[in-house]
Amino acid sequence: MPLIETAALVKEFKRVRRKEGAFAGVRTLFSRDFETTRAVDDISFAVEPGELVGYLGPNGAGKSTTIKMLTGILTPTSGHLDVAGVTPWRQRERNARNIGVVFGQRSQLWWDLPLIDSFRMIGRLYEVPKDRYRANLDRFVDILGMGSFMDTPVRQLSLGQRMRGDLAAAMLYEPKILYLDEPTVGLDVIAKERIREFVAELNRDTGTTVLLTTHDMDDVERLCRRLILIDHGKVLYDGPVAPLKEHYAPHRELVVQLAAETDVVDIDGAETVKAEGGRVWLSFDPRETPAARLIAAVSAKYEITDLSITEPDLEGVIRRMYLERESR
Ligand SMILES: Nc1ncnc2c1ncn2[C@@H]1O[C@H](COP(=O)(O)OP(=O)(O)OP(=O)(O)O)[C@@H](O)[C@H]1O
Ligand SMILES: [Mg+2]
Structure with missing residues (x-):
């Protein structure tokens, strides 16, 4: 039974296009025109429990849009979506317990609070039993090397420190699935390596299913056994890394x-x-x-x-x- 399943998934965005010309600058109902972008255009794939899948494609391919639908942030225009038996956009809260999410560009932590306070709040919010919380936190602090900045307010953390904090926060309540959208963007080699090690270990030891979006091929070489390549909202390739290399190079x-x-x-x-x-x-x-x-x-x-x-x-x-x- 797949853990994540999408079938004929579509997401369209409608945008108002301002008309240039005689009435440029004058916005009336009649001068509006809608432009539709099909960010995700008929995407189907299934991910089995324990897989670590790279979800790759050029800028604007539709990767983040797919992940946002899987997390329940966006509602699909059409198509079918199932994540651990839950329809994410219909059952956002139930879905949230099954998934951890890290967006490289944006933090989920409380900006003004020390990092440790964000962890405590997440522990309480997700009702993590005390011993599990303690064990997870100790392990994460160790692997991610966070000991020196647990009491620092999040706004004062460097990007690499903050990303490690975000990753730990996403996994404290032991979700089955981890979505990573460009988790290593802008990080130095050491921080990248810590994050890769953490993801590899989670996947190996706890069987966490991971869907990873990145433009860093070292992330992919190091972590992913399977790739889904998309472009213009469509799947171009879905399979292991080796045959892709053999076919194209x-x-x-x-x-x-x-x-x-x-x-x-x-x-x-x-x-x-x-x-x-x-x-x-x-x-x-x-x-x-x-x-x-x-x-x-x-x-x-x-x-x-x-x-x-x-x-x-x-x-x-x-x-x-x-x-x-x-x-x-
Ligand atoms: N909220 C939105 N409103 C309108 N258009 C959007 C919105 N979000 C995304 N798009 C458009 O949908 C398309 C896919 O965007 P998406 O963010 O999914 O790409 P991506 O594959 O994550 O790219 P990147 O590698 O640059 O992060 C783009 O053309 C983008 O402009
Ligand atoms: Mg993106």
Whole structure:
């Protein structure tokens, strides 16, 4: 049984378009014109309990709009939505107990209160048993490294500190599902790493189901086993990361350090991309030339002192995919 299910989900926004021309600036009922944006245009997917899914797409693709419908903030224009047996926009309160939400751009914490007070209030609001509250808080303070700023008013926290606080707040009442909308935006590498570690651990140890939106491919590489890629409100891809990489970027690079300086490594099934002071970059398609065979062929002809194989990075793969779709 899927935990999150959407079917033919649509969200339209109507906006007043002001007409330019003779009556520009004069707003009457008649000069108004409505413009409709289909932010989410027929989206269907299902997420099983315990999955950690990346929900990705370019700016304006409809990611945040989808998440807002899943959290119950927005009502769908049409389509079906089920989150842990609840229709979010109809049963907002019941839905809220099942989900934790973190929007990178906006905080859910009480701005004027020390961080610890926000936690206490959330504990009371969600009626978290005292021992569970204590255990969760201790664990989160530890993993997220929040010990030094628990008594600081939220308004004085740095962005990275505040985000960690938001994440802990979202998980204190042990929701089944965690929605993360750009949780690492604007953070330094250390804060990003703490957040990734926290999400990975929650998913692994408590089986929390996670839907993650991000533009940071390191978040995705590190955390997501499955991706849903959307653009213009439609799903372009839904599946594991590996086949996507294979389809859009089958090539790998073999980087060899040779004992002698060489301009070109002449081997069947591989192309020299670059050569620099004995270091040579070779591009190959592992479906035609398995890496082991290539390495054997190179080392039979040249003396190798070091080597590595690089995978195509996900960012490049996704860029290629979107470009290909655009040009169709
Ligand atoms: N409240 C709103 N009123 C009108 N249009 C909106 C509203 N919210 C979103 N939109 C429009 O819906 C589309 C999808 O927006 P959405 O915020 O879901 O994109 P996104 O995928 O989250 O993008 P980003 O990566 O920039 O966060 C955009 O064209 C946006 O302008
Ligand atoms: Mg967004």
